[in-house]
Amino acid sequence: MKTQSGAPPTTPVNGRRRALLPAFAFLTPGLLYLLVLLLVPLALVLGYTVFRRGRFGGVVYEFTTENFTRLADSLYLTVVLDSLKIAAITTVLALLIGYPTAYLIASLPKKWKTIALVAIVLPFWTNFIIRAYAWIMLLSGPGIVNSLLGTELELLYKQGTVVVGLLYSYLPLMVLPLYAAIERLDPQLREASANLGASAFTTFRKVTLPLTVPGVLTGSLFVFVPSFGNFVIPEILGGGKSVMVGNLIRNEFLVARDWPFGAVLTLALIAVLVVLLMIQSWAARRA
Amino acid sequence: MFRTRFTSRLPVTVAVTGLALAASACGGGSSGTGTDSAAAPSASAAQLNANADLSKQKLTVTVWPGYTPEELPAKAKEELKIQDIQIKLHDTNEIAITKLTTGGEDFDVAFVSGQYAQALNEQGLLEPIHAELIPNLSNLYPEATQLSYDKGNKYSVPYTWGTTGICYRSDLVKAVPKSWNDLLKPPSWAQKKVTMMTTERWLALPALKALGYSVNTDKDDEIAKAKELLMAAKPQLLGFDDTTFGDKLKSGEAIMVEAWDGWCPTTEKNIEFVVPQEGSDLWVDTMVIMKSSKNKEAAHALINYILSPEIHGWAAENINYKVPNKAAMDKVKVAEGSLLGIKPAELLQGESIRDLGEASQKYTRLSTEIKAAQ
Numbered sequence: 001m002k003t004q005s006g007a008p009p010t011t012p013v014n015g016r017r018r019a020l021l022p023a024f025a026f027l028t029p030g031l032l033y034l035l036v037l038l039l040v041p042l043a044l045v046l047g048y049t050v051f052r053r054g055r056f057g058g059v060v061y062e063f064t065t066e067n068f069t070r071l072a073d074s075l076y077l078t079v080v081l082d083s084l085k086i087a088a089i090t091t092v093l094a095l096l097i098g099y100p101t102a103y104l105i106a107s108l109p110k111k112w113k114t115i116a117l118v119a120i121v122l123p124f125w126t127n128f129i130i131r132a133y134a135w136i137m138l139l140s141g142p143g144i145v146n147s148l149l150g151t152e153l154e155l156l157y158k159q160g161t162v163v164v165g166l167l168y169s170y171l172p173l174m175v176l177p178l179y180a181a182i183e184r185l186d187p188q189l190r191e192a193s194a195n196l197g198a199s200a201f202t203t204f205r206k207v208t209l210p211l212t213v214p215g216v217l218t219g220s221l222f223v224f225v226p227s228f229g230n231f232v233i234p235e236i237l238g239g240g241k242s243v244m245v246g247n248l249i250r251n252e253f254l255v256a257r258d259w260p261f262g263a264v265l266t267l268a269l270i271a272v273l274v275v276l277l278m279i280q281s282w283a284a285r286r287a
Numbered sequence: 288m289f290r291t292r293f294t295s296r297l298p299v300t301v302a303v304t305g306l307a308l309a310a311s312a313c314g315g316g317s318s319g320t321g322t323d324s325a326a327a328p329s330a331s332a333a334q335l336n337a338n339a340d341l342s343k344q345k346l347t348v349t350v351w352p353g354y355t356p357e358e359l360p361a362k363a364k365e366e367l368k369i370q371d372i373q374i375k376l377h378d379t380n381e382i383a384i385t386k387l388t389t390g391g392e393d394f395d396v397a398f399v400s401g402q403y404a405q406a407l408n409e410q411g412l413l414e415p416i417h418a419e420l421i422p423n424l425s426n427l428y429p430e431a432t433q434l435s436y437d438k439g440n441k442y443s444v445p446y447t448w449g450t451t452g453i454c455y456r457s458d459l460v461k462a463v464p465k466s467w468n469d470l471l472k473p474p475s476w477a478q479k480k481v482t483m484m485t486t487e488r489w490l491a492l493p494a495l496k497a498l499g500y501s502v503n504t505d506k507d508d509e510i511a512k513a514k515e516l517l518m519a520a521k522p523q524l525l526g527f528d529d530t531t532f533g534d535k536l537k538s539g540e541a542i543m544v545e546a547w548d549g550w551c552p553t554t555e556k557n558i559e560f561v562v563p564q565e566g567s568d569l570w571v572d573t574m575v576i577m578k579s580s581k582n583k584e585a586a587h588a589l590i591n592y593i594l595s596p597e598i599h600g601w602a603a604e605n606i607n608y609k610v611p612n613k614a615a616m617d618k619v620k621v622a623e624g625s626l627l628g629i630k631p632a633e634l635l636q637g638e639s640i641r642d643l644g645e646a647s648q649k650y651t652r653l654s655t656e657i658k659a660a661q
Contacts (some may be wrong), residue, residue: 079655140538254379
């Protein structure tokens with residue numbers, strides 16, 4: 001486009017510069033953070049995957065593809081599938097419990113809404129590990145549940161206990177995005193649906209649920225991702241009797257001193273999560 | 288070993304932060320399997336000057352948290368006239384050797400477990416110990432010079448030692464455990480009330496010993512037999528636990544656990560420790576001097592100072608580990624029920640865990656297989 005009048009051509013450039021400067025100033029810390037703490041470590045992980053392990057950890061710079069072929073070992077596949085299963089069960093349960101909870105909170109009067117939301121976030125004020133330990137106090141052989149019921153049930157150190165621990169830890173991450181999605185819904189849409197003769201269930205199925213799908217996806221991702229990579233809960237509440245990918249990775253780096261294979265496992269974990277993120281963003285766009 | 292040493296002392300939170308990060312160890316390597324302390328390429332050691340001016344030397348030491356007295360650097364500086372002593376901390380052996388081998392910082396003295404000292408020496412990274420600069424070596428028990436990974440203390444000086452056994456509730460067991468099989472095939476009254484360690488080499492230890500094998504075996508058929516035994520044991524276990532087994536015993540959640548002696552809370556009522564009849568290991572935490580150190584005279588002087596009965600006795604009294612120092616142990620008051628009374632000769636019956644190099648991967652795999660089994 002031609003500039004009208006004789007305005008010097010530098011003016012718009014200058015103007016843009018003036019707008020860019022503050023933008024850069026605000027972005028730099030975040031960009032630096034991502035660069036230094038995300039991209040560089042990621043590049044290191046990628047690099048480690050093709051070398052041999054060093055005797056004292058670290059790597060020996062000899063090229064090998066062995067680390068990748070080891071991944072095909074049924075032992076590690078089982079662990080990955082197991083972790084997927086545990087994370088999936090946790091996510092579904094979180095959704096089943098989280099959706100009604102979020103729905104209810106959204107329909108509360110304003111004052112109670114705040115109280116309910118604070119109550120949801122409250123557990124985060126206590127250290128994660130301490131909360132996991134609370135479950136041991138509750139569920140152990142001589143623990144509170146058994147002594148109240150007068151039973152000797154074996155409740156702890158099972159895969160089910162791992163799911164319970166993960167569900168408890170990450171449920172708020174499901175409730176909050178769901179609440180945000182439901183809260184944003186225009187109540188008039190539901191009224192319109194009712195006016196047109198839809199039952200409450202049909203309204204939910206045809207109006208509320210489709211409009212909150214992005215919230216469902218976000219919440220599910222928020223629960224699935226940390227559950228899938230978790231290694232503390234299986235150790236504490238699983239009694240070390242079940243292994244998840246997170247445990248494997250930590251073990252390869254810190255105990256077995258096999259950084260290259262640990263890096264391959266990390267890459268596998270990231271790959272699974274990237275696929276899930278892609279599905280989520282695809283589904284959110286279509287919703 | 289492991290040694291986030293604070294576990295027995297600080298509350299559970301700290302212990303578990305340790306659990307998250309730390310745990311344990313033993314393992315890996317890329318060079319030959321269990322050879323005798325092979326290369327000591329440093330035999331042509333630097334000539335050290337017994338009269339060197341220590342006030343021109345600075346020391347950097349890496350050690351487990353809480354493993355030496357807090358005032359050690361200040362006291363040693365004054366006593367030995369060393370210019371400066373910096374104490375750095377490591378949570379596990381793995382972190383220590385990563386720090387020592389990947390550089391960045393120059394360390395003079397490091398505290399690591401025996402098998403790691405052995406591995407470091409095989410890589411030619413350790414300075415031989417110049418015994419003439421450490422007269423206090425004579426305080427050590429004679430047994431402490433016969434440690435299989437380093438006979439004659441050629442490149443390492445033992446700091447603490449101990450063994451692994453069964454820690455149990457004498458009021459809750461129906462029979463006193465005496466064999467590793469009591470853990471592996473628990474009688475009906477102990478089902479689901481038994482824990483074993485989760486760190487690979489100690490996970491394998493009860494099975495290997497019960498079968499009469501060496502804890503350092505790299506034979507596939509022996510490891511396979513041990514795996515069978517452990518697989519069969521898993522359903523009867525309460526869990527695998529390296530860090531909180533003492534708490535599980537105290538609460539009564541568990542009644543028999545595989546435990547390191549220093550971690551078995553025998554000062555509590557009704558808690559006892561036994562070394563099973565099939566035998567066990569002998570673990571040693573040692574002090575080593577790095578070959579790259581430019582302050583070797585001061586490093587020797589510091590180790591000599593630590594071997595004095597006062598400083599070394601501190602370890603026995605405060606971290607509850609036996610120290611291989613006769614002069615120190617003679618001065619230590621042994622509380623009732625304390626395990627400090629185990630005699631060096633008994634300890635020496637144990638087999639030292641050695642670094643297996645490449646073969647250590649077999650143990651990594653074994654422990655993953657056991658833990659991943661449904």
